[in-house]
Amino acid sequence: MSHFRPVALEHASRLINHGPTVLVTSTDGKRRNVMAAAWSMPVEFTPPRIAIVIDKHTFTRELVAKSGTFGICVPTAAAIDFTYAVGSCTGKDVDKFERFAIAPVAGPRLGVPIIERGCAAWMECRLISEPHTEDAYDTCFGEVVAAAADSRVFHNGHWTFDASNSDLHMIHHLGGGNFVRVSGIVAANPR
Numbered sequence: 001m002s003h004f005r006p007v008a009l010e011h012a013s014r015l016i017n018h019g020p021t022v023l024v025t026s027t028d029g030k031r032r033n034v035m036a037a038a039w040s041m042p043v044e045f046t047p048p049r050i051a052i053v054i055d056k057h058t059f060t061r062e063l064v065a066k067s068g069t070f071g072i073c074v075p076t077a078a079a080i081d082f083t084y085a086v087g088s089c090t091g092k093d094v095d096k097f098e099r100f101a102i103a104p105v106a107g108p109r110l111g112v113p114i115i116e117r118g119c120a121a122w123m124e125c126r127l128i129s130e131p132h133t134e135d136a137y138d139t140c141f142g143e144v145v146a147a148a149a150d151s152r153v154f155h156n157g158h159w160t161f162d163a164s165n166s167d168l169h170m171i172h173h174l175g176g177g178n179f180v181r182v183s184g185i186v187a188a189n190p191r
């Protein structure tokens with residue numbers, strides 16, 4: 001007998017999208033903000049471009065539209081509470097960096113807020129203007145113009161996860177505040 005059961009379409013995204021949860025950072029020069037986002041993916045190789053879902057009602061979306069830039073920081077298991085917290089409140093009336101005692105630095109190319117403490121990697125992105133989609137969809141496209149990663153878990157272009165660096169493993173949201181973190185690497189045998 002099959003173990004498969006129907007899944008409500010509202011939950012279909014969870015079947016494939018438990019990639020690493022990220023933090024989206026933004027500033028318009030006066031105000032700054034950070035939110036959690038579980039939905040993101042690369043969409044182009046060269047130049048590197050990504051897609052990220054930023055709900056039109058969020059404060060983040062307002063700052064990203066104004067500045068034309070955003071940051072992506074990849075939080076680790078050490079930052080799980082902060083990640084969930086910044087995804088559960090809006091920065092419209094409060095500076096979340098102050099509220100949760102996280103001090104960002106300015107990114108080297110675009111000056112977007114970058115968080116290194118508790119994160120394994122970051123990217124600075126320039127928003128790609130898509131007038132025919134931006135009113136209709138929550139999806140935003142960005143070109144990556146700068147990136148860095150913690151060399152204890154990423155070097156020579158590859159992640160290296162093992163038990164010795166488990167605090168630096170990324171977290172993947174399953175919904176409802178439950179995450180899994182990546183664990184040991186399983187290498188495929190070339191045939």
Ligand SMILES: Cc1cc2nc3c(=O)[nH]c(=O)nc-3n(C[C@H](O)[C@H](O)[C@H](O)COP(=O)(O)O)c2cc1C
Nearest residue numbers: 035036037038039054055058059060087089090091
């Ligand atoms: C783990 C997690 C993942 C989330 N993923 C997304 C996402 O992919 N896209 C999105 O628009 N909102 C997502 N959210 C919700 C936003 O983070 C939330 O609406 C946030 O309060 C917006 O903050 P802001 O108004 O300060 O920008 C997520 C929340 C959590 C906790």
